[in-house]
Amino acid sequence: MTSNVFNKKLLATLICTAGLAGCLDDPYNEPDTPTPPPASQEIPLYSPNGDSAFTLVIKDSNGVEAIVDGNSVSQGNISVTNVSGEANGTLNVTITDNKSGRIALTSSDSSHINLNVDPATSTLQFSTRAMSLPTNDQEIYVTSQKENNADIGKVSLTSSYTASYNGAPQTIKIPLTCFSDAGMDYTNAISPFSLVSDNNLNFDLGNIRIVTNSITQPDVLECDNTSALLQADDPSDTFKASKVFAVPVTGWATAITNWMTVGNSTLHWGHDHIRIEYTNAPAGENGGLVLATQDQSFKDMSAYVDSGVLQFMFYVDNYANHPTKRFQVQMESSTHGNSEPYFLPAGTAEKGWQQIQVPLKDLFTRKDGSININSLRNIDKAVSILPEWVEGEQTLQGIDFSIGNVQIVVP
Numbered sequence: 001m002t003s004n005v006f007n008k009k010l011l012a013t014l015i016c017t018a019g020l021a022g023c024l025d026d027p028y029n030e031p032d033t034p035t036p037p038p039a040s041q042e043i044p045l046y047s048p049n050g051d052s053a054f055t056l057v058i059k060d061s062n063g064v065e066a067i068v069d070g071n072s073v074s075q076g077n078i079s080v081t082n083v084s085g086e087a088n089g090t091l092n093v094t095i096t097d098n099k100s101g102r103i104a105l106t107s108s109d110s111s112h113i114n115l116n117v118d119p120a121t122s123t124l125q126f127s128t129r130a131m132s133l134p135t136n137d138q139e140i141y142v143t144s145q146k147e148n149n150a151d152i153g154k155v156s157l158t159s160s161y162t163a164s165y166n167g168a169p170q171t172i173k174i175p176l177t178c179f180s181d182a183g184m185d186y187t188n189a190i191s192p193f194s195l196v197s198d199n200n201l202n203f204d205l206g207n208i209r210i211v212t213n214s215i216t217q218p219d220v221l222e223c224d225n226t227s228a229l230l231q232a233d234d235p236s237d238t239f240k241a242s243k244v245f246a247v248p249v250t251g252w253a254t255a256i257t258n259w260m261t262v263g264n265s266t267l268h269w270g271h272d273h274i275r276i277e278y279t280n281a282p283a284g285e286n287g288g289l290v291l292a293t294q295d296q297s298f299k300d301m302s303a304y305v306d307s308g309v310l311q312f313m314f315y316v317d318n319y320a321n322h323p324t325k326r327f328q329v330q331m332e333s334s335t336h337g338n339s340e341p342y343f344l345p346a347g348t349a350e351k352g353w354q355q356i357q358v359p360l361k362d363l364f365t366r367k368d369g370s371i372n373i374n375s376l377r378n379i380d381k382a383v384s385i386l387p388e389w390v391e392g393e394q395t396l397q398g399i400d401f402s403i404g405n406v407q408i409v410v411p
Helices: 003-017 158-164 360-364
Strands: 042-046 054-059 064-069 072-075 077-082 091-095 099-105 123-130 140-147 151-155 169-174 190-195 201-212 242-245 255-260 264-269 274-280 287-290 309-318 329-331 354-359 379-389 400-409
Touching: 042 054, 042 190, 054 072, 054 077, 054 329, 064 072, 077 099, 077 242, 091 190, 099 201, 123 158, 123 190, 140 158, 190 201, 242 379, 255 264, 274 287, 309 329, 309 360, 309 379, 329 360, 354 360, 379 400
Parallel strands: none
Antiparallel strands: 042 201, 054 064, 054 099, 072 077, 077 091, 091 201, 099 190, 123 169, 123 201, 140 151, 140 190, 242 400, 255 287, 264 274, 274 400, 287 379, 309 354, 309 400, 329 379
């Protein structure tokens, strides 16, 4: 820095210090460079990436343990096979006999191990997927221990495993505070990871680690994330239909909202459907129809993700001058955001009523194969449907569309 510039910067500093006018406008009063967030670091617990102070064990329904060492091991009603072929690689775990089983990391000599992590900013992470579909009332969870045989904390995985059935492997992320707030001490850990299922389950599991400075990553589970999976209206119905909305007004999403950014629309009721008409919708604006729960309760869609669909009858009375003739469909969570948008083909239902089926897997699976599990478990807006918004274009004026007989079904 030249002396001339240095003197000007010193003068600017004195002006600011004195509280005189011109401080904010001074070109030499440069703001401090923001400090970047601390980088995440991985602490391997069971992984090909590094050694661990913990031993992986399985425990059958009678509490008998066996060490997981080599390609496969079996104990009672639980067995493990190394399906990756590498040391500390991905395992396939099978629990049978309609009884419980556990797979856990534990210190080999029951010593207390200091993991040197900050629970407030760190997460427990592992890769997994369900190879069998859990039952609706099955309990699958992760816990921890600082003393042998004394579980501390409990985070449900039932929705996560149900949603990952027949899908790509998922990375489960659990805040360490779920366990430390319940009394777990990560400076004196016997078992930082223990996965339990109270019934039959076949799943893959691998790359168990603690990740520091990761609490703000996407898809980190809530500690108290137990939820009731959405049930079929008739359990004996092979289609597993759950009524969302029908006319006369029945179903679990009968709070009806027609919303607009600017302008207004009108709802018209038919004998078996509801129609929305855009009568005052300026160019460049947006709006649609929402079907939501009356009591703002949340529905867990996990049981339907594998092969279920959002099904409804649909008719576009008038596309008017819409530039793409496409409609966008989503599900929404007031607490965890929207599902992925799903676009109906251009001109859908332009010439008459059609039954629409939107795969739930498409709504809640991102392009990288990850599942939006937090939104999936907390849906309070079963349907959000609107004409595709095109910036600056006339997308709404004059459009009429109708919807009826909305259900979640397994075809």
